[in-house]
Amino acid sequence: MIDVNRQGEVWVFAEQHGGRLEDTPIELMSKGRHLADILGVQLSAVLLGDNVKALVAKLIHYGADKVYLAEHPLLEHYQANSYAKVFYDLIHKYKPQIVVYGATAVGRDLGPRIASATKAGLTADCTDLQIGDHKTTDGQTHKNLLFQIRPAFGGNIIATIINYDRWPQMATVREGVMVMATPDTKRKGQIITEKVQLSPQELPIEILEEHTRAKKVDLKAARIIVAGGAGLGSKENFRLIWDLANCLGGAPAATRAAIDLGFIDHDHQVGQTGTTVRPSLYIAVGISGAIQHQSGMSQSQKIVAINNDPQAPIFDVAHYKIVGDLNEVVPRMIKAIKEKGFKEAIESKS
Amino acid sequence: MAYNCVVLVKQVPDTKRITGKAMNDDGTVNRAALPAIFNPEDLNALEMALDIKDRFGGTVTVITMGLPAAVTTLKDALYRGADEAILVTDARCAASDTLATSYILSCAVKRIKYDIVLCGRQAIDGDTAQVGPQLAEKLQVPQITYVEKPVEIKGRTITVQRNAGNGWQKVKAQLPVLLTVTSEANVPRVAAAKKMMKYKAAMTPAGVEQKIKAENSHASADEVKELAVQKCSEMDKKGLLIEQWNLDFLKADLTWCGRSGSPTKVHRIQSVVLASKETKSVEPTDEGLSGMIHELLEDKIIA
Numbered sequence: 001m002i003d004v005n006r007q008g009e010v011w012v013f014a015e016q017h018g019g020r021l022e023d024t025p026i027e028l029m030s031k032g033r034h035l036a037d038i039l040g041v042q043l044s045a046v047l048l049g050d051n052v053k054a055l056v057a058k059l060i061h062y063g064a065d066k067v068y069l070a071e072h073p074l075l076e077h078y079q080a081n082s083y084a085k086v087f088y089d090l091i092h093k094y095k096p097q098i099v100v101y102g103a104t105a106v107g108r109d110l111g112p113r114i115a116s117a118t119k120a121g122l123t124a125d126c127t128d129l130q131i132g133d134h135k136t137t138d139g140q141t142h143k144n145l146l147f148q149i150r151p152a153f154g155g156n157i158i159a160t161i162i163n164y165d166r167w168p169q170m171a172t173v174r175e176g177v178m179v180m181a182t183p184d185t186k187r188k189g190q191i192i193t194e195k196v197q198l199s200p201q202e203l204p205i206e207i208l209e210e211h212t213r214a215k216k217v218d219l220k221a222a223r224i225i226v227a228g229g230a231g232l233g234s235k236e237n238f239r240l241i242w243d244l245a246n247c248l249g250g251a252p253a254a255t256r257a258a259i260d261l262g263f264i265d266h267d268h269q270v271g272q273t274g275t276t277v278r279p280s281l282y283i284a285v286g287i288s289g290a291i292q293h294q295s296g297m298s299q300s301q302k303i304v305a306i307n308n309d310p311q312a313p314i315f316d317v318a319h320y321k322i323v324g325d326l327n328e329v330v331p332r333m334i335k336a337i338k339e340k341g342f343k344e345a346i347e348s349k350s
Numbered sequence: 351m352a353y354n355c356v357v358l359v360k361q362v363p364d365t366k367r368i369t370g371k372a373m374n375d376d377g378t379v380n381r382a383a384l385p386a387i388f389n390p391e392d393l394n395a396l397e398m399a400l401d402i403k404d405r406f407g408g409t410v411t412v413i414t415m416g417l418p419a420a421v422t423t424l425k426d427a428l429y430r431g432a433d434e435a436i437l438v439t440d441a442r443c444a445a446s447d448t449l450a451t452s453y454i455l456s457c458a459v460k461r462i463k464y465d466i467v468l469c470g471r472q473a474i475d476g477d478t479a480q481v482g483p484q485l486a487e488k489l490q491v492p493q494i495t496y497v498e499k500p501v502e503i504k505g506r507t508i509t510v511q512r513n514a515g516n517g518w519q520k521v522k523a524q525l526p527v528l529l530t531v532t533s534e535a536n537v538p539r540v541a542a543a544k545k546m547m548k549y550k551a552a553m554t555p556a557g558v559e560q561k562i563k564a565e566n567s568h569a570s571a572d573e574v575k576e577l578a579v580q581k582c583s584e585m586d587k588k589g590l591l592i593e594q595w596n597l598d599f600l601k602a603d604l605t606w607c608g609r610s611g612s613p614t615k616v617h618r619i620q621s622v623v624l625a626s627k628e629t630k631s632v633e634p635t636d637e638g639l640s641g642m643i644h645e646l647l648e649d650k651i652i653a
Contacts, residue, residue: 001613017516080483080493105515109495112480116452116487119606121613124448124478134617147617153365153475158620166613204492205521208509212517224652248652273477281651302651304642306634315629320642324634336640340647 001119001166006144008097008168009066010036013087014047014059015106017078021055023180024102026062028173030181031129032100033063038131039144041097042066046090048083050076053191060189062181067189068094072196078106079205082198084113090194091118096168098146100129103172111172121163122170123148127177127276127295134162145169155272155292176220176276216267217251219275224250224283227270227297230257231286231307231326238263240330241285247337250281255293271296286326289314306330351505352407353465353525355399357432358455358485359392359414361423362475388423391470393430393538395531399468400431400539401500408465409433413458415443415451421554424592428549429541437554440596442608448476450611452484457600459489466508467528471496482530491526498534554594555582 002008012032015022029045036043042065047055049071056067070086087110091099099114101107103125115122128149134142146169148161163169219225226248228241238258245252253270254263270277272292282300287293289305289312297303298317305318306329315321322329363384399410412427414420415438424435438458446454459467467489472479479495486493498518499511506525511518513532553561559578566574585591597607605611632638646652 080486080495084487105496105513108479109483109493112448112483113487113493115449115480116484119449119613121447121449122480123614124476124480132617134615145617148614152477153363156365156621159616160618160620161614162617163613163615205494205523207519207521209520210514210517211519215516281646302646302649304632318629320632321629322632322634322639322642329634329639332634332636333639333643336636336643337652340640340643 002091002095002168004165004167005095005097006039007041008095009042009044010039011096011099011168012043012045012064013099013101013107013110014045014055014067015078015102015104016047016049016052016055019049019052019054021058022102022104024104024107024173024175026058027176027178027180028100028102029059029062029064031173031178032098033181035098035129035131035146036065039097044068044096046070046087048075048086050074056189056191058183060187061183061185063187064189066192068192068194070194070196072198074198074200074203075196077207078110079203079207080109080113081204082202083110084117085202086194086196086198087114088117091168099168099170101170101172103174107172111170115170118168120166120168120170121161122172123150123161123163124172126150126171126173129171129173134164136164146171151272151295155290155295174276216265217253219251219253219268219270219277222251222277222279224248224281225253225270225277225279225297225300226250226283226285227253227255227287228258228263228285229255229287229293230261231288232258232263233286235261235263237327240326244283244285244330244334247334248281248283250279250283253277255287255290257290284314284318285330287314288312289317351503352409353402353503354408354463355402355410355466355468356459356462356464357392357396357399357410357412357427358459358467358469358481359396359412359423359427360389360470360473361386361414361416361420362389362473363387365474386419386422388426389470389473389475391472391531391533393470394533394535395468395470395529396427396430396432397536397538398497398500398529398531399466401536402466402503403431406503411436411462411464413438413455415439415446415454415458418554418556421557421592425549425552426541428552429546430539431542431545434593435552436593436595438595438600439556440607442597442604445609445612446607447612447614448478448480448484449613450607452481452488453606453611454597454600454602455481455485456488457597457602458595459485461595461600465525467491467526469528469530471530471532479530482528486528489526489528491528492523493528493530494521494523495530497529497531500536501529549590551585552590552592553585554592556594558582558585558591 044066045059130147142164226245278299469482496513
């Protein structure tokens with residue numbers, strides 16, 4: 001734990017794998033920039049690895065004033081003990097007021113280990129970060145705290161968490177919820193090269209094998225998403241989702257319920273425990289619209305919902321409400337799309 | 351070679367079954383309106399420990415921190431095959447965040463001889479996945495999170511396949527270690543009828559005392575206490591006594607427990623209202639759908 005210090009910087013953990021920066025820290029740089037500007041302090045990225053100096057420029061282009069660079073052969077592959085030790089030492093040396101990590105597999109493994117060692121607070125899986133004041137029950141006001149905003153209780157409530165006495169204020173932030181800034185290649189920043197001392201004893205885990213599972217679908221990048229829920233009834237019937245997605249050039253997705261029923265692979269999950277998406281068009285088919293699902297898709301530009309229950313909560317967030325049997329509506333919709341596409345193609349030719 | 355496993359479990363409200371009734375008007379959660387269940391991924395952690403015991407021998411001890419009612423979760427663990435169950439309960443644990451929780455649990459685990467500590471990846475009420483790694487740090491053991499396959503152990507070396515987010519890793523470490531287990535790792539066994547018969551009567555000392563009080567309404571406090579001590583020792587001999595530990599017994603430093611041990615505080619809770627913009631009803635007919643597609647094309651939503 002470090003003391004409350006108003007001059008402390010805002011830090012972003014610059015997660016990289018094999019010399020490639022993850023998307024999440026880049027997304028976090030724009031949010032971090034915003035927070036640092038409100039507080040009038042510097043934004044720094046913390047980059048750990050081996051031979052990763054080439055990434056420094058990119059971090060600066062995305063908004064860092066400073067990059068703390070800690071290179072060591074033993075930091076080539078991430079592991080909790082070694083990374084936490086190096087990070088812990090940096091926190092105690094420079095006393096940042098805020099530290100944010102992506103809520104990736106690595107961030108969620110590393111953050112709590114550091115929080116425990118520093119005896120500081122950590123809020124998991126934030127969907128927003130803001131700066132604000134907090135009044136305690138005894139009437140004290142703490143100014144300019146980090147508001148760590150996250151869904152809780154299965155997504156049924158939104159909690160704003162703060163941390164006013166033991167700093168740094170730390171949070172992991174969900175992937176894909178912060179919007180990546182446009183890089184400014186003219187931006188200048190400072191590199192602080194750190195000496196790292198590690199011995200092999202500080203790496204208790206030996207990595208024997210490593211396999212990258214290519215994601216079967218990149219929902220974050222899809223402009224159109226067609227998602228199915230438990231209402232589809234069977235894996236065979238889930239074919240309707242694929243068909244509709246195919247004719248729109250969209251990506252098929254699903255709710256957790258549909259995935260638990262084995263209709264489609266987990267990579268396609270939208271919602272609180274899946275991917276957060278904001279496509280131009282989201283078509284929800286046979287989805288009742290549990291809050292956990294809504295929190296992952298309600299930011300879509302247009303939402304079409306098809307459900308036979310006129311009271312289904314999904315209609316609360318839909319722009320187009322279609323009450324009907326999906327087995328009839330979806331084929332009709334495919335037909336309508338094909339006809340339109342056909343007609344408009346002819347019109348544009350003539 | 352036999353291994354001693356300690357499994358940390360949590361009783362949680364079933365957040366999947368949340369309904370309007372489960373929310374208070376002020377947007378807070380009415381926990382009483384939700385059924386309390388065994389946190390799903392903690393069942394996977396328990397199964398992994400039981401599987402290790404089946405293959406190599408050893409013991410499985412289950413610990414939970416919670417209200418006295420969490421004893422039902424411990425009994426469920428006994429029905430499924432755990433050897434021993436410990437309830438950590440103390441009013442001073444209330445309002446603990448993940449850091450304070452991991453500290454209290456570390457005090458409990460340190461009292462037990464263990465080779466492997468297992469936790470579910472995360473609990474469905476908070477979804478933080480923080481207590482496992484924080485506990486590992488407090489115990490000063492390596493953590494292997496997101497374990498997705500049954501483990502291999504040879505001597506003091508454990509080999510584990512874990513989900514690394516964008517893929518998987520096979521890693522090796524020396525015992526002791528802490529594992530956090532995902533739902534992919536196994537299918538938890540169900541309660542065994544024989545064990546249910548055996549452990550149905552299992553209770554904590556506090557539960558025993560309460561029962562005796564109810565059954566002997568005329569007895570004095572001292573008499574109740576005496577009867578309870580007697581009954582507890584009988585039950586202990588039969589293996590039916592669920593250990594109950596408080597913070598004094600754990601010699602926990604109270605600065606690091608409950609509210610004072612929790613750096614994170616709640617600033618505000620809001621219930622989720624995802625308000626719709628404008629909802630247009632579309633008839634499920636060819637004309638209705640065709641009109642909608644036309645609008646989406648006009649708005650350049652679809653190309």
